[in-house]
Amino acid sequence: MQQEELIPHLFRTEYSKIVAVLCKLFGIGYIALAEDITSDTFMLATETWGQKGLPQNPAAWLYTVAKNKAKDTLKRNILFDKNIAPDIKRSGTEQYEMDIDLSDRNISDSQLQMMFTICNPCLTAESQIGLCLNILCGFGAEEIADAFLSSKETIYKRLARAKEKLRTERIKIEFPSPEDIAGRLNPVLTTLYLLFNEGYYSSSRNTSLRRELCVEAMRLNHMLTENDGTDLPQANALLALMCFHSSRFDARIDKDGAIILYEEQDENLWSKELIEKGEYYLNRASQGTYLSKYHLEAAIAYWHTKQKDTHEKWENILQLYNRLLQIEYSPAAALNRTYAVAKADGKEKGLIEAKKINLSGNHWYHALLAELYTGIDDGESLTQLSLALLYAKTTADKQVLEKKILTRVK
Numbered sequence: 001m002q003q004e005e006l007i008p009h010l011f012r013t014e015y016s017k018i019v020a021v022l023c024k025l026f027g028i029g030y031i032a033l034a035e036d037i038t039s040d041t042f043m044l045a046t047e048t049w050g051q052k053g054l055p056q057n058p059a060a061w062l063y064t065v066a067k068n069k070a071k072d073t074l075k076r077n078i079l080f081d082k083n084i085a086p087d088i089k090r091s092g093t094e095q096y097e098m099d100i101d102l103s104d105r106n107i108s109d110s111q112l113q114m115m116f117t118i119c120n121p122c123l124t125a126e127s128q129i130g131l132c133l134n135i136l137c138g139f140g141a142e143e144i145a146d147a148f149l150s151s152k153e154t155i156y157k158r159l160a161r162a163k164e165k166l167r168t169e170r171i172k173i174e175f176p177s178p179e180d181i182a183g184r185l186n187p188v189l190t191t192l193y194l195l196f197n198e199g200y201y202s203s204s205r206n207t208s209l210r211r212e213l214c215v216e217a218m219r220l221n222h223m224l225t226e227n228d229g230t231d232l233p234q235a236n237a238l239l240a241l242m243c244f245h246s247s248r249f250d251a252r253i254d255k256d257g258a259i260i261l262y263e264e265q266d267e268n269l270w271s272k273e274l275i276e277k278g279e280y281y282l283n284r285a286s287q288g289t290y291l292s293k294y295h296l297e298a299a300i301a302y303w304h305t306k307q308k309d310t311h312e313k314w315e316n317i318l319q320l321y322n323r324l325l326q327i328e329y330s331p332a333a334a335l336n337r338t339y340a341v342a343k344a345d346g347k348e349k350g351l352i353e354a355k356k357i358n359l360s361g362n363h364w365y366h367a368l369l370a371e372l373y374t375g376i377d378d379g380e381s382l383t384q385l386s387l388a389l390l391y392a393k394t395t396a397d398k399q400v401l402e403k404k405i406l407t408r409v410k
Contacts, residue, residue, distance in 0.1 A: 006054065006058060007042065007045060007046055007049070010042075010045075010058060010059065010062065011042055011138055012137075012138045013059075013138070014059055014062055014063075015038055015042065015138040016111065016135060016136050016137060016138045017102070017107045017110075017111065018034075018037075018038045018041065018062065018063070018066045018102070019031075019034050019035055019038050019135055020107065020110040020111045020113075020114045020135070020136070021100065021101065021102055021106060021107060021110045022034035022037060022038065022066070022070055022100075023110070023114060023135075023173055024110040024113060024114070024173050025070070025100065027172075027173065028117060028163075028166045028167055028171055028172070028173055029167040031135070031163055031166075031167075032163070033073065037066060037069045037070055037073060038066060040069060041062055041065045041066045041069060042062070044065060045058075045061070045062060045065070063102040066100075066102070067100045067102065070100055071100070108223060108226070108227070109175070110173075111136060111220075111223060112175065112223055112224070112227055112230065113173050113174055113175050114135060114136060114173060115132070115136060115188055115220060115223075115224075116174075116175065116176060116184055116188060117166065117171055117172070117173045117174075118131040118132055118135060118136065118166075118191075119132070119187040119188040119190075119191045120166065120169075120171050120187070121187060122165055122166070122169050122171065123162050123165060123166070125190070125191070125194060126148075126158065127158060127159075127161070127162035127165075128162075128187070128191045129191055129194055129195055129198070130144055130155065130158055130159055130162065131159065131162050131163070132191055132192075132195060132216075132220070133147070133195070133213075133216070134159055136216075136220060137216040137220075141155040141156050141159065142155075144159075147198065147210060147213065148198075175229065176229075178229065181229055181230065181232075182232065185224075185230060185232060185234065185235065186234075188224070189221075189224075189234060189235060189238050189294065192217045192220055192221050192238065193217075193238060193294070195213060195216065195217040195220075196213070196214050196217035196218070196242050196245075198210065198213055199211065199212070199213025199214035199215075199216075199217065200214055200245055200246075211249065214242070214245075214246055214249075217242065218239065218242045218243075218246065221235065221238055221239045221242060222239060224239075225239055225281070225284075232290075233284075233285045233286070233287055233288055233290050233292070233295070234285070234290065234292040234294050234295070236281045236282070236284040236285035237281070237282065237285035237292055237294035237295040237297075237298045238294040238298070239281045240278045240279075240280075240281035240282035240285055240294075240298040240301075240302075241278075241294055241297050241298040241301050242278075243274045243275070243277045243278030243281060244274070244275065244278040244298065244301035244302055244304065244305055245301055246271070246274055247270050247271040247272075247274035247275045247278065247305060248265060248269075248270050248271075248304075248305075249271070250269040250270075250271070251265040251266050251267070251269035251270055252265065258396055258399045258400065258403075259396045259397070259399070259400050261400070262304065263309075267307045270305065275305045278298070278301070278302065278305070279302070281298075282295075282298050282299070282302060285298065291327070292327075293324060293327050293328045296320050296321075296323055296324040296327065297324065299320050300317055300320045300321065300324070300336075303316055303317050303320075304317075309343075311344060314340055314343035314344040315344045317340045317343075317344075318337065318340040318341060318343075318344045321333060321336060321337035321340055322337065324337075325337060331357070331359055331362070332364070334357050335354075335357065335359070335362075335364055335365060335368055337353070338350055338353045338354045338357065338368060338372075339368060339371075341353045342371075342372055347372045347373075347374075347375070347376060348376070350372045351369075351372045351373070351376070354368060354369055354372060361391055362391065363387075363388045363389075363390075363391035363392040363393070363397065363401075364388075366384045366385070366387040366388035366391065367384070367385070367388040367401065369381075369384040370382070370384035370385040370388060370404075378408070381408070382405065382408050382409075385401060385404055385405050385408065386405065388401050389401040389402065389405065
């Protein structure tokens with residue numbers, strides 16, 4: 001890998017690791033300092049490697065430089081005498097003896113602790129996702145702004161306010177106690193769920209698939225399942241859900257970036273490896289009696305990896321949606337259940353259920369009605385497609401609807 005490709009790659013993979021370890025050492029109030037030290041390390045790498053060539057082990061080089069910069073900062077910054085220095089051992093000459101541990105184990109522990117710190121209820125969901133992308137995934141403000149169709153200045157302010165909130169609330173970077181872990185895990189899983197969904201289907205920008213967001217959500221979720229304290233059924237269920245959805249990445253978007261509907265996807269493009277991983281984590285999630293919405297959504301996604309259009313398949317999906325809506329109602333789940341009703345029991349019954357929901361103004365709702373009216377009242381189906389196009393937000397969705405309307409008109 002050439003230097004111009006390597007440094008951005010290392011920034012994405014190593015930046016967040018170094019920041020997490022330094023934040024754990026300094027405390028959340030000094031997160032900006034941890035970020036500055038890490039950024040300076042990468043700037044020095046760009047200059048040095050450009051002049052002298054790549055070191056034998058670039059990641060180890062970054063870790064060594066970051067350690068030295070952190071030690072130098074602590075030695076010359078008097079603020080630490082009152083805040084951090086008391087917790088750091090000194091030698092007889094009053095020099096700091098710091099063990100900045102950048103081992104794989106400590107990096108993983110630090111990132112997990114940062115995850116729980118960031119996903120604190122004192123922050124809004126938007127702030128939690130933004131900080132996850134920024135601190136744990138190495139995304140810059142401009143990239144985050146691009147993902148959420150916002151301005152870089154707005155994201156800068158949001159991140160700054162979130163970091164200040166964590167500081168003023170004196171949120172500690174620590175792993176929850178065993179008795180608190182289940183309750184504290186829920187906000188973390190919610191944040192990762194939202195992060196994955198933003199990548200899988202973004203309603204806020206003109207693209208329907210942001211693989212890098214999905215990959216980061218899966219990486220962070222995988223860390224939870226690899227830790228004894230957080231390897232709980234709901235964490236495994238969420239990872240199973242992500243695996244099943246991501247298995248259809250290559251079949252979901254055509255070469256022009258347009259959405260390929262589920263019924264039209266090429267099954268040969270589905271990743272059997274990811275489907276098998278999904279089954280593995282879903283089996284792990286079945287330990288015990290606890291049932292979360294992630295269990296049910298993962299089971300629904302599992303059935304969607306079965307291409308054969310049978311009554312058994314859709315009846316199973318329908319029953320799972322029935323249970324999901326009992327646990328946690330959402331308009332999206334209600335819409336999807338209606339489609340399952342139509343597949344299992346016929347379009348007429350599907351229309352009856354759809355009219356009960358009445359989500360007029362939602363383009364998914366009108367698109368569903370258009371599908372259900374097809375073959376029953378084709379004129380009304382075309383009307384519903386036009387309404388769906390009117391309310392659609394993304395270019396990809398509009399392209400799909402325009403194609404359908406054009407086919408009907410011909």
